[in-house]
Amino acid sequence: MKTPVLQKVYDPNRLRQQGHELIDLMADHLRATLSGSAEKVIHYQKPEDERDFWMEFFKDQSRSDFFPQVLKRTTHVHHPRYIGHQVCAPAPQAALCGLVSSLLNNGMAVYEMGMAPSAMERIITDLLAEKIGFDDKARGLLTSGGTLANLTALLSARKAKLEEDVWLNGHGNRLAVMVSEEAHYCIDRAARIMGLGSEGIIKVPVRPDFSMDTSVLNAYYEDARKKGLQVFALVGSAPSTATGVYDDLHTLADFCSEKGMWFHVDAAHGGAAVFSRKYKETVRGIHRADSVVIDGHKMMLMSTITTALLFREGHHSHTTFSQEAEYLLQHSEEEDWFNLAKRTFECTKTMMSLQWFLLWKTYGEELFDENVTALYDLGRVLAGMIEADPALELAVRPHSNIVCFRYTQQGLNAAELDEINRGIRKELLEEGEFYIVQTRIKKVQYLRCTIMNPFTTTSDLEALLALVKEKGRRITA
Numbered sequence: 450m451k452t453p454v455l456q457k458v459y460d461p462n463r464l465r466q467q468g469h470e471l472i473d474l475m476a477d478h479l480r481a482t483l484s485g486s487a488e489k490v491i492h493y494q495k496p497e498d499e500r501d502f503w504m505e506f507f508k509d510q511s512r513s514d515f516f517p518q519v520l521k522r523t524t525h526v527h528h529p530r531y532i533g534h535q536v537c538a539p540a541p542q543a544a545l546c547g548l549v550s551s552l553l554n555n556g557m558a559v560y561e562m563g564m565a566p567s568a569m570e571r572i573i574t575d576l577l578a579e580k581i582g583f584d585d586k587a588r589g590l591l592t593s594g595g596t597l598a599n600l601t602a603l604l605s606a607r608k609a610k611l612e613e614d615v616w617l618n619g620h621g622n623r624l625a626v627m628v629s630e631e632a633h634y635c636i637d638r639a640a641r642i643m644g645l646g647s648e649g650i651i652k653v654p655v656r657p658d659f660s661m662d663t664s665v666l667n668a669y670y671e672d673a674r675k676k677g678l679q680v681f682a683l684v685g686s687a688p689s690t691a692t693g694v695y696d697d698l699h700t701l702a703d704f705c706s707e708k709g710m711w712f713h714v715d716a717a718h719g720g721a722a723v724f725s726r727k728y729k730e731t732v733r734g735i736h737r738a739d740s741v742v743i744d745g746h747k748m749m750l751m752s753t754i755t756t757a758l759l760f761r762e763g764h765h766s767h768t769t770f771s772q773e774a775e776y777l778l779q780h781s782e783e784e785d786w787f788n789l790a791k792r793t794f795e796c797t798k799t800m801m802s803l804q805w806f807l808l809w810k811t812y813g814e815e816l817f818d819e820n821v822t823a824l825y826d827l828g829r830v831l832a833g834m835i836e837a838d839p840a841l842e843l844a845v846r847p848h849s850n851i852v853c854f855r856y857t858q859q860g861l862n863a864a865e866l867d868e869i870n871r872g873i874r875k876e877l878l879e880e881g882e883f884y885i886v887q888t889r890i891k892k893v894q895y896l897r898c899t900i901m902n903p904f905t906t907t908s909d910l911e912a913l914l915a916l917v918k919e920k921g922r923r924i925t926a
């Protein structure tokens with residue numbers, strides 16, 4: 450029985466009216482933020498104050514400005530002075546795909562629950578595999594985030610490389626994976642979820658340039674073997690998160706083939722460099738990986754979450770989760786590419802392929818080339834300005850659009866400099882004119898910029914550095 454409330458909830462005219470209003474609001478938001486005329490990137494509120502605001506809002510029957518308040522009270526990634534975390538300023542078309550996916554709500558687990566997006570998922574993962582340099586044996590899938598994709602890849606690696614059937618019998622051997630000490634924390638988390646424990650995550654140290662030190666790989670590997678561990682996979686970062694530095698993928702691939710290990714490349718952030726004519730050298734060797742993760746929502750102008758996981762030998766993607774679930778996954782052993790839940794961790798997922806398909810079809814590869822190239826170029830510009838300024842210190846010359854630096858001044862000790870840089874970042878956050886983040890690298894406090902917005906200009910970067918120095922001087926005085 451359709452109650453008045455349900456009638457109201459599903460009224461198409463309400464969707465039409467509210468949808469038009471919302472799109473107008475979002476277009477105005479986009480114009481104001483992209484042009485920088487919205488003066489703040491973030492109107493920072495303390496968590497308790499924010500919760501109080503929304504509690505009042507919830508109780509107040511007269512308030513109807515839900516969407517304007519959400520826009521105001523969130524971080525504006527389209528603002529050129531958003532230079533913070535690694536999420537992109539999504540293309541508006543990508544956001545429209547999200548809206549369609551939310552309304553249609555096709556769960557994607559089986560082909561009938563998402564025919565068009567399942568077909569698109571096959572097409573774009575094939576194209577992406579080709580772009581990486583894989584041949585036609587490759588297969589891919591889309592999944593909910595780089596974190597989950599890395600876990601899925603390591604599960605596939607374990608399945609492929611172990612003689613024992615862990616899926617059926619659990620672990621017999623003590624297992625391990627090798628990864629740079631600078632890799633994203635989700636690799637560590639994945640290994641722990643897989644029951645490998647602390648001893649099963651072998652953190653390889655980095656060189657002074659923050660890439661994995663390949664000269665010590667063998668020593669770490671042999672040491673693990675002597676301890677009785679079976680090392681079944683090595684993870685390369687392309688690039689690592691804190692410093693944005695790419696590992697030497699060719700050398701890692703050589704090592705893996707010599708030892709018979711699975712080679713996984715976490716290219717969640719920088720895999721999109723395969724599209725950049727100028728920067729594709731950063732990912733040289735990526736085609737030799739057994740599996741590769743690339744996030745669409747980082748460097749490819751898509752909204753969260755749109756992660757691709759590609760396998761060089763596609764059959765691995767079908768065996769990772771070989772499980773019977775008769776009501777959903779019939780004939781589980783079959784390689785029917787169109788029943789996606791057989792190969793993904795999720796049962797239900799969003800129709801994320803719409804975003805990949807539409808952006809790629811509408812603008813071609815050039816869009817991704819231009820975006821990556823512009824952002825990596827800006828990374829170099831920012832690093833150059835920092836290097837030229839005695840009041841600033843660059844952590845490492847960037848390979849990408851991730852740039853870490855700090856304010857410095859003679860006569861101050863390490864603890865004082867850490868404190869000052871923490872203070873600078875705190876003030877920046879509270880004032881909201883810029884949004885940057887912070888990180889600790891080798892126990893030193895740095896300010897961390899990831900230039901995600903191609904509308905960021907050199908003068909935005911100059912203004913940021915001027916503000917950092919002004920704050921640094923004032924805090925020190």
Ligand SMILES: Cc1ncc(COP(=O)(O)O)c(C=O)c1O
Pocket residue numbers: 535593594595596597633635686687688689690715716717718744756
């Ligand atoms: C290298 C790398 N891998 C994995 C992740 C996690 O990806 P997601 O946030 O999509 O789960 C990140 C996120 O910053 C990353 O930088």
